[in-house]
Amino acid sequence: MSISDDKKHIWHPLTQHQLYPNHILIKKAKGTLLYDDNNKEYIDAISSWYTCMYGHCNPYITSKVAEQMNKLDHVVFTGFTHEPATKLAKELMSILPNNQAKLFFSDNGSTSVDIAIKMALQYHCNIGNKKNTLIAFEDGFHGDTFGAMSVSGLSIYNGPFKDHFLDVKRIPVPRESNLSEVEEKMRKIINDNEVAAFIYEPLVQGAAGMKMHEPKHLSTLLEIAKKNHIITIADEVMTGFGKTGRYFASEFMNELPDIICLSKSLTGGLVPMAITSCSQSIYNAFLSSEMEKGFFHGHTYSANPTSCTAAIASIELLKSNEIQNNIKRISQKHQEFIHRIKEHPKVKQARQQGIILALDFHNETDRYGKLRYRLFDFYMKEGVYLRPLGNTVYILAPYVISDKELLKIYSVIEKSFDLV
Numbered sequence: 001m002s003i004s005d006d007k008k009h010i011w012h013p014l015t016q017h018q019l020y021p022n023h024i025l026i027k028k029a030k031g032t033l034l035y036d037d038n039n040k041e042y043i044d045a046i047s048s049w050y051t052c053m054y055g056h057c058n059p060y061i062t063s064k065v066a067e068q069m070n071k072l073d074h075v076v077f078t079g080f081t082h083e084p085a086t087k088l089a090k091e092l093m094s095i096l097p098n099n100q101a102k103l104f105f106s107d108n109g110s111t112s113v114d115i116a117i118k119m120a121l122q123y124h125c126n127i128g129n130k131k132n133t134l135i136a137f138e139d140g141f142h143g144d145t146f147g148a149m150s151v152s153g154l155s156i157y158n159g160p161f162k163d164h165f166l167d168v169k170r171i172p173v174p175r176e177s178n179l180s181e182v183e184e185k186m187r188k189i190i191n192d193n194e195v196a197a198f199i200y201e202p203l204v205q206g207a208a209g210m211k212m213h214e215p216k217h218l219s220t221l222l223e224i225a226k227k228n229h230i231i232t233i234a235d236e237v238m239t240g241f242g243k244t245g246r247y248f249a250s251e252f253m254n255e256l257p258d259i260i261c262l263s264k265s266l267t268g269g270l271v272p273m274a275i276t277s278c279s280q281s282i283y284n285a286f287l288s289s290e291m292e293k294g295f296f297h298g299h300t301y302s303a304n305p306t307s308c309t310a311a312i313a314s315i316e317l318l319k320s321n322e323i324q325n326n327i328k329r330i331s332q333k334h335q336e337f338i339h340r341i342k343e344h345p346k347v348k349q350a351r352q353q354g355i356i357l358a359l360d361f362h363n364e365t366d367r368y369g370k371l372r373y374r375l376f377d378f379y380m381k382e383g384v385y386l387r388p389l390g391n392t393v394y395i396l397a398p399y400v401i402s403d404k405e406l407l408k409i410y411s412v413i414e415k416s417f418d419l420v
């Protein structure tokens with residue numbers, strides 16, 4: 001493959017090709033490291049968008065998938081089932097919040113969100129409620145398909161499509177300073193509309209710049225939703241599978257969600273897959289002698305056996321003592337780093353939830369402004385793949401990262417203070 005073929009034929013995601021036509025050619029990856037065509041190493045400090053949490057080309061996951069590939073590659077998942085799916089169901093149920101009962105398979109985070117929204121809307125329709133309004137956070141991000149875009153608040157992604165969205169009312173993320181205001185706004189939306197569901201990224205809003213909020217504040221909103229028979233949808237596409245310090249961020253709240261969206265590190269980054277899980281009572285509303293009350297949504301690659309196998313292996317790793325100890329070790333190191341830099345004059349705010357660390361610089365800048373590219377180029381030159389969002393730099397490194405590699409990431413970030 002040559003880079004000129006890339007330039008000639010490929011349209012990359014989230015890219016303004018006229019301004020940024022060049023892409024770095026990555027030849028291979030192993031553990032925490034990516035290697036370019038000159039064999040230069042980069043520590044993957046964001047786990048390739050939070051997927052490869054057990055390290056790239058993890059030998060346990062790849063060997064299990066290789067075995068499965070020679071047994072059953074793919075089969076239609078309507079009318080058929082298979083062992084990788086049933087085994088995965090059992091494994092996933094052993095770690096999901098205990099009100100979750102059923103799993104619906106798809107391919108990526110955005111589709112898992114669209115499915116969650118469709119489940120919520122059809123749930124109400126099936127039980128005879130006409131409820132169409134959704135509540136979402138102002139700057140949440142839930143993906144790029146139409147349902148997911150409708151509930152996302154980041155306008156750079158959504159602008160040209162906003163006339164075609166579902167009916168969504170937005171509320172700010174709750175904090176100590178605005179909690180009563182947010183509560184009041186939510187209650188008013190519920191009074192004035194037929195609200196079907198409330199969707200949120202629990203505790204950490206990833207694409208918004210790893211913005212964090214407290215469990216007790218989100219719990220307050222979930223309690224309001226539950227009291228008003230509003231379906232709660234936790235988008236754990238980013239936060240799921242150990243990143244917040246527990247298997248799922250939803251475990252920190254008093255109220256459990258009715259529906260959970262999962263993807264990204266579900267399969268350890270090896271192959272794509274997503275799952276939307278739900279409670280028994282959501283599922284029950286689809287059981288009927290009437291065919292059309294069933295959920296007529298399906299993707300060709302639903303529950304692909306190789307993807308299921310990658311997910312089983314990933315969950316086994318997640319539950320292992322080694323990974324659980326690593327999560328504690330990384331969280332502890334992050335705390336020490338935050339303690340060291342939080343008073344630095346260039347740092348506006350530093351925060352952490354589990355193994356997710358973020359810091360904002362004082363500079364106010366656009367999400368894709370010049371500062372972001374200046375920092376990105378510097379980090380890459382230093383051999384660390386970090387992907388700043390505006391004036392925010394975050395670390396979400398694989399669970400297998402060593403202390404030495406973590407120290408290198410911290411030191412490169414500290415050196416970059418001179419650039420802002």
Ligand SMILES: Cc1ncc(COP(=O)(O)O)c(C=O)c1O
Nearest residue numbers: 108109110141142143206237238
């Ligand atoms: C919270 C959240 N939901 C949904 C998505 C969309 O996932 P995908 O890119 O797999 O469609 C993302 C992607 O970053 C995400 O962070």
